[in-house]
Amino acid sequence: MSIGRIDLNLIKVFDAVFEDRNLLRAGKRLNLSQSAVSHALTRLREVVGDELFVRTAKGMVPTARAIAMADDLRSSLRRIEATLGVEPFDPRQSTRRFAIAANDHLTVVLVAELSRLMAVEAPHIDLVIRPSTRIDLAEQIDVGRIDLALGIFAQVPSRLSARTLMTQGELIVMRKGHPATRRKLALHDLARYPLVTVSVGGQEEGAVGGFILERGLARQAEMFDRHALEEALAGIGATPRYRTTVPHSLAIPALLRGSDMLSIMPSSLARSLAVGGDLLMREPPYPSVLSTFRGVWHSRNDHDPAHVWLRECVASAAQQVA
Template sequence: MTPNPARMDLNLLRVFDAVFEDQNLLRAGKRLHLSQSAISHALSRLREALQDELFVRTARGMEPTARALAMATPLREALRSIHDTLGVQAFDPATASRAFVLAANDYVTSVLLTRLSHRVNALAPSVDLVVRPSTRLDLAEQIDVGRIDIAVGIFADVPARLQSAPVWTQEDVLLMRKGHPLRRREASLADLADFPLLTVSLGGQEEGAVSGYIVERGLARQSDMFDRQALEDALAQIGRHPRYRVTVPHSLAVPELLLASEMIAIVPAPLAESFARRGDLHAKKLPYAVPGVTLRAIWHQRHAHDPAHLWLRSQLFELARR
């Protein structure tokens, strides 16, 4: 039987697109706000209409057939064209009433998202912001199913289904209390072995971290808030090892821990600058070469042309440039 495009329900094509991208009926249903049974029924109708299985259930999820692979890209372009042709409701921040969900660690929340909150409050008084921890293991899935709009962090790899843009580039620096013995002289490599270290770890090897990154659903996110490998390689040159005296899962405890001890901390420069404004902490350069890393914002590609998301991203990037 030859399929008749004139009688094809466009909602079935939206289901196909969601299942192809997520390769999971439950996630596709959550994205489209449909039950799993409704997704299954829609797939059955589409299979009957096209005379092809389209997806085969495997241990890895719903694997597309050759026919589905051939359909996917042109179908997505067609759906986008229909969407653009029909037009999208403009986003007016002054009158809009909605909530955006962002994911970030406490450092990014403190340094950047507090400013974003003030900006949004001034320009869009009925728009709310919800910040979730970017350290959660299901971060990629939460973005996939639409529960997180934008995530901000250090990512080594970003899968093709997600889009990203740089927020800023940062380096690690040394942070200590103002009365610390290193305060008035340059730090040496030996100092980094002699003085105990305070570090921030966002998820270690017990959570599957490899080379400083945790990988899930193709997204590799930073596991330590400093370049652990660069530090250990530098100390290995003098035959020494760092002593990780205290490791905490968040940065807000760092100042109080430093003030009461001889510990030193390695933290991102923007965070050190924020802490130094307190007046009782001091930041200085590390005694070894530190590669810069780029803080990025990531979002799902389905939001690429959404006016509300475009507006929020523009506010975020403008504040970061400042």
């Protein structure tokens, strides 16, 4: 295949369709009609000798060949654009759409603040929040379906980049009028009263030490430090009772209001849930564990102006939350 047969615009069409999985959305991003995008794909298919994308009920699904060439091809396109200074990014005028992976906790406390910031700085940009707990997160980042993943990551592979957003400890939440609110919370309270905890994967899903490892990316599976709690209670000869385990943190208030259960969670989530006044917060009666929340993205987007802008917005939102 001669390089002279390759039109750079065809690579841009491939990039847009690969990310959006939809000809209409890709066309809007490129200011092209759907038929123009389809025609460009036909030309590229002829050059490459592969179908590249297959139309299905779920959108344009890339072939194995498209997936194999996507990473290097899209990374090269970003470098060319950065070198030539083309495709300037103006957040006030841009109509881009970004996909962020986050759990419900970070959606409430961080993405909500991000949305407020973007409403002022980028009124035409859309956000799509996808669950970071129910997908192969590393693969979604690799193929460009996720622009930025938010969470606690114990391990980040070299092909991905990461940025620290905020560090916080844990708080214990209970209903107003709970017997344990009449005095300072003690270790024996955590043995006496059952717990409601958040977990999105146990050992049966491959979790090790509270983290799930996928393609080199280890993401947090539990929203509290189980080891710190159990070690503290072992010191008084006790063990915790995990009565209720849920996959979503926003179910916790309803579970606490009608029971004497306690819940251990990140401090920012605790503050958010306690705003109404019917839930109370207490410091843990053992050394509070500090967790670092980070944003993770593919390294091919390190210097992309739009992605750089998005990450700065997320960092600003995290500062407000912290």
